[in-house]
Amino acid sequence: RVVYADMYLLASLTAKQVREGLSEAIKMGCIRKIDLFEYMEKNAKKIQEQDPEALAEVIFSAVSGKADVVAQDEREKGLRSTLNFGHTIGHAVEALEKKELLYHGVLNMMGHLDQKHVTRISKCLEAYGLPTKIPSELKVEDMMKKMRIDKKNKNGKIRITCVKAIGKSLPDPIPVDEELIIKYLKGLQQ
Numbered sequence: 001r002v003v004y005a006d007m008y009l010l011a012s013l014t015a016k017q018v019r020e021g022l023s024e025a026i027k028m029g030c031i032r033k034i035d036l037f038e039y040m041e042k043n044a045k046k047i048q049e050q051d052p053e054a055l056a057e058v059i060f061s062a063v064s065g066k067a068d069v070v071a072q073d074e075r076e077k078g079l080r081s082t083l084n085f086g087h088t089i090g091h092a093v094e095a096l097e098k099k100e101l102l103y104h105g106v107l108n109m110m111g112h113l114d115q116k117h118v119t120r121i122s123k124c125l126e127a128y129g130l131p132t133k134i135p136s137e138l139k140v141e142d143m144m145k146k147m148r149i150d151k152k153n154k155n156g157k158i159r160i161t162c163v164k165a166i167g168k169s170l171p172d173p174i175p176v177d178e179e180l181i182i183k184y185l186k187g188l189q190q
Contacts, residue, residue: 001067003063005059005060005063007055007056007059010055011050018050019130022048022058022128023125023128023130024062025059025061025062026121026124026125028062028065029166030085030163030166031082031083031085031161031163031168032068032167032168033061033062033065034166034167035167036058036061036062037124037167039057039061040128041127044124044127048128048129066083069082069083070083078171078172079171081173082161082170084152085161085163085169087152087161088150088158088159088161088173089147089188091147092143092144092147093135093143095146096138096142097138117163117165117166120166121166132188133188133189133190134190136190140185140186140189144181144185152173157176158175158176158178159173159175160173160174161173162176
């Protein structure tokens with residue numbers, strides 16, 4: 001199987017669309033590929049300027065990482081769920097945000113901030129112009145309502161894909177206490 005990526009197509013995208021795609025590459029670095037995360041940390045300027053060699057490195061690493069995960073778990077019975085890293089919080093914010101200031105891929109990154117690695121991940125996100133805070137006008141209880149209906153939940157428990165270290169995620173989403181989520185969301189608000 002082969003994946004084709006037309007690098008010239010990137011020139012037709014808006015800056016927001018490019019950031020959205022880069023957020024997905026940062027996510028892959030967070031969950032599976034520390035070398036990709038570190039490359040993106042060190043080369044943010046070149047990548048954002050769409051240096052062909054830098055972009056080729058990022059795209060190849062991110063796409064091959066995703067292909068590897070999907071090949072190992074085609075039916076999303078375990079490992080593939082790590083690709084949902086950040087989606088639980090991101091989808092809740094996305095469902096409530098009405099100003100279209102943020103996009104899907106960008107929002108998904110907000111859920112990626114593990115406390116142990118928050119400074120390093122936040123700096124990387126900020127280097128790409130990605131948000132690390134939730135708009136203060138969004139109500140935490142409204143976000144919780146959206147999170148309670150997420151497809152990954154089981155037995156009435158909100159389950160979130162978690163990273164134990166940059167480049168290493170748990171293989172399945174885990175149930176997280178709602179009080180901890182509420183505290184976390186309040187800490188993410190601007």
